[in-house]
Amino acid sequence: MMTAKPLIEVQDLVKYYPVQGGIIPHTVAEVQAVDGVSFTVYEGETLGLVGESGCGKTTVGRTMLRLETPTGGEVRFEGANIFDLKGPALKALRREMQIVFQDPFASLDPRLPIGESIGEGLAIHGMGNGRERYERVIEALSRVGLERYHATRYPHEFSGGQRQRIGIARALVMNPRFIVLDEPVSALDVSIQAEVLNILKDLQRNMGLTYLFVAHNLAVVEHISDRVAVMYLGKIVEVTTRAALFRKPLHPYTQALLSAIPMPDPTLKRDRVILKGDVPSPLNPPKGCRFHPRCPIAEERCSVEEPALRELESGHQVACHFAERFL
Amino acid sequence: MPAKSAAPNGNAPILEVRDLKTYFFTEDGVVKAVDGVDFYVKHGEVLGLVGESGCGKSVTSLSILRLIDRPGEIVGGEVFFEGENLLDRPLDSMVDIRGDRISMIFQQPKSSLNPVFKVGSQIVEVFQIHDEKMDKAVAWEKAVALLKRVGIPDPESKAHAYPHQLSGGQAQRVMIAMAMALQPELLIADEPTTALDVTIQAQILDLIRELNHETNTAVILITHDLGVIAEMADRVAVMYAGQIVEEVSVEGLFKNGLHPYTQGLIKSIPVLGSVQEQLNTIPGSVPNLIDLPAGCRFASRCPARVEHGLSICEEHMPNLLEVAPGHEVRCWLYEDAAGHTAPLKPGKGKKKK
Numbered sequence: 001m002m003t004a005k006p007l008i009e010v011q012d013l014v015k016y017y018p019v020q021g022g023i024i025p026h027t028v029a030e031v032q033a034v035d036g037v038s039f040t041v042y043e044g045e046t047l048g049l050v051g052e053s054g055c056g057k058t059t060v061g062r063t064m065l066r067l068e069t070p071t072g073g074e075v076r077f078e079g080a081n082i083f084d085l086k087g088p089a090l091k092a093l094r095r096e097m098q099i100v101f102q103d104p105f106a107s108l109d110p111r112l113p114i115g116e117s118i119g120e121g122l123a124i125h126g127m128g129n130g131r132e133r134y135e136r137v138i139e140a141l142s143r144v145g146l147e148r149y150h151a152t153r154y155p156h157e158f159s160g161g162q163r164q165r166i167g168i169a170r171a172l173v174m175n176p177r178f179i180v181l182d183e184p185v186s187a188l189d190v191s192i193q194a195e196v197l198n199i200l201k202d203l204q205r206n207m208g209l210t211y212l213f214v215a216h217n218l219a220v221v222e223h224i225s226d227r228v229a230v231m232y233l234g235k236i237v238e239v240t241t242r243a244a245l246f247r248k249p250l251h252p253y254t255q256a257l258l259s260a261i262p263m264p265d266p267t268l269k270r271d272r273v274i275l276k277g278d279v280p281s282p283l284n285p286p287k288g289c290r291f292h293p294r295c296p297i298a299e300e301r302c303s304v305e306e307p308a309l310r311e312l313e314s315g316h317q318v319a320c321h322f323a324e325r326f327l
Numbered sequence: 328m329p330a331k332s333a334a335p336n337g338n339a340p341i342l343e344v345r346d347l348k349t350y351f352f353t354e355d356g357v358v359k360a361v362d363g364v365d366f367y368v369k370h371g372e373v374l375g376l377v378g379e380s381g382c383g384k385s386v387t388s389l390s391i392l393r394l395i396d397r398p399g400e401i402v403g404g405e406v407f408f409e410g411e412n413l414l415d416r417p418l419d420s421m422v423d424i425r426g427d428r429i430s431m432i433f434q435q436p437k438s439s440l441n442p443v444f445k446v447g448s449q450i451v452e453v454f455q456i457h458d459e460k461m462d463k464a465v466a467w468e469k470a471v472a473l474l475k476r477v478g479i480p481d482p483e484s485k486a487h488a489y490p491h492q493l494s495g496g497q498a499q500r501v502m503i504a505m506a507m508a509l510q511p512e513l514l515i516a517d518e519p520t521t522a523l524d525v526t527i528q529a530q531i532l533d534l535i536r537e538l539n540h541e542t543n544t545a546v547i548l549i550t551h552d553l554g555v556i557a558e559m560a561d562r563v564a565v566m567y568a569g570q571i572v573e574e575v576s577v578e579g580l581f582k583n584g585l586h587p588y589t590q591g592l593i594k595s596i597p598v599l600g601s602v603q604e605q606l607n608t609i610p611g612s613v614p615n616l617i618d619l620p621a622g623c624r625f626a627s628r629c630p631a632r633v634e635h636g637l638s639i640c641e642e643h644m645p646n647l648l649e650v651a652p653g654h655e656v657r658c659w660l661y662e663d664a665a666g667h668t669a670p671l672k673p674g675k676g677k678k679k680k
Contacts, residue, residue: 191608219554219599223606264554265598266560274529
């Protein structure tokens with residue numbers, strides 16, 4: 001996996017949202033949703049991006065696809081900075097990068113038969129004639145386990161799990177190489193969730209897809225990811241392989257996050273690290289390390305000096321001044 | 328009606344629900360959201376009520392407090408609370424039960440609080456509704472003490488905050504403070520942490536557990552998360568399509584779950600630290616609650632029915648039967664009937680002679 005070539009490199013990505021206020025509206029503050037994030041996605045892998053609500057994980061995924069305008073930084077797709085692309089070059093790139101959204105009830109047009117929703121991208125990109133497009137829609141449907149006759153039905157006729165499969169078919173039909181999966185199973189019941197996760201894994205194997213899997217559920221992320229990046233308040237605090245993250249997390253936040261997950265095993269007795277307080281507002285994040293007000297091992301230095309994301313072991317990066325003590 | 332087991336040790340349960348039926352009379356037909364639910368809760372215990380969306384777990388809890396509105400209606404059954412059938416009470420006297428003796432917290436704490444009143448005043452209101460003579464200042468002090476107890480930082484000033492000034496975790500703490508204000512004997516927590524992040528969820532679950540130990544308040548914890556169940560519950564009732572399909576201790580559920588639905592559910596969750604290539608899935612979908620099958624509601628999705636070649640499953644509804652001490656299950660694999668011999672004996676998994 002590590003020898004694979006990078007498909008996407010994200011460098012110092014920044015996204016601030018201005019907050020308007022005042023009698024004559026002007027920018028009074030900025031929400032620092034993503035603040036200097038760098039990581040690489042290798043071809044054919046699944047990179048999990050986890051964090052709690054408001055940590056900026058969704059914004060990272062959306063900005064990578066230029067669904068949001070970045071405030072700063074670069075995203076390179078096979079070496080080309082996608083923020084520099086315009087016109088036809090940008091349009092061509094959009095085919096390569098697709099997204100599946102969280103809410104399968106809100107992301108499909110209720111007045112369009114799902115076959116048309118799926119085929120819309122093909123039409124926009126002028127791919128093939130009507131007949132060829134229809135065949136590609138049917139092929140995408142069959143890849144997610146739906147039938148030809150489903151194409152003429154409307155979204156309300158489908159269950160949540162089926163709708164999420166339609167969302168996946170809509171991404172697949174463009175024959176992309178990279179898909180951002182933004183919390184694709186968090187709105188689904190567990191038995192349905194398993195089905196969608198299995199489909200995603202099969203598709204990746206059969207079509208050589210690369211995924212960025214954005215989620216808050218660590219058990220789901222562990223199941224599907226090759227590597228995992230953990231975000232806290234607009235920053236990446238730890239990146240490593242799945243095995244290392246779950247066996248030997250080096251950042252105190254990752255450790256707390258893992259220990260907070262309720263395990264479906266009543267015989268298990270664990271020493272919990274229960275974090276105090278809430279996640280601070282990204283409007284006014286803490287100085288120094290953003291995690292220091294909640295961190296069980298924070299010292300003076302943490303409130304002053306922001307820790308850099310350092311490589312402590314091969315392929316294991318951590319942003320903590322004191323991560324060595326967990327080695 | 329299957330013989331309903333009383334709580335063991337001669338210890339009468341605090342709540343006993345028998346054959347509860349709550350239907351919704353809609354234009355499309357009668358939705359049998361809760362259709363013959365039986366379970367009990369013992370004093371001081373945490374009963375987990377688990378099931379997937381639409382299985383009727385929330386409607387069950389609302390029915391206990393008789394909070395069902397039209398087109399819904401409780402059409403049958405009994406809800407014994409401390410020996411009294413709550414369904415026999417005049418509806419307006421339910422006020423004496425709600426909040427005072429049975430209280431409830433919900434999934435969306437922010438939408439359960441009134442946005443235009445200070446949180447302190449909302450807790451004061453709880454005291455004053457149930458004790459009109461209580462002095463406002465005294466009630467306010469008690470409210471602040473409660474906020475402190477549930478772990479709100481700086482409770483004196485936070486009592487003056489409005490709900491929008493609180494985080495999701497804090498709002499749920501305020502809800503818990505209101506629910507615990509009158510020291511109820513039973514707390515119904517309906518997905519109390521589903522809307523919260525995991526680190527905040529851990530805090531809230533911890534708080535509920537502490538209060539349960541401290542005040543001996545019994546808890547019905549409704550959730551779809553088997554992890555939460557494993558950590559919190561003493562006993563578990565599993566719901567499927569408006570019915571209880573299994574009721575057992577939490578250890579029994581995970582070690583020896585008998586109902587094929589329970590087994591499928593447990594196998595379908597990804598578990599941290601154990602990587603599987605493929606997750607188990609439950610094929611098919613939940614039956615339509617308007618047009619329910621005659622037999623077992625899980626039959627069309629049940630792998631065990633096929634494996635054992637049972638024909639009775641699709642024709643007749645199995646009963647919720649006690650198959651081992653404290654372990655009840657609703658499944659033809661374990662129940663005999665005319666012309667049908669149960670293929671399995673729980674615990675041994677051997678053919679019945």
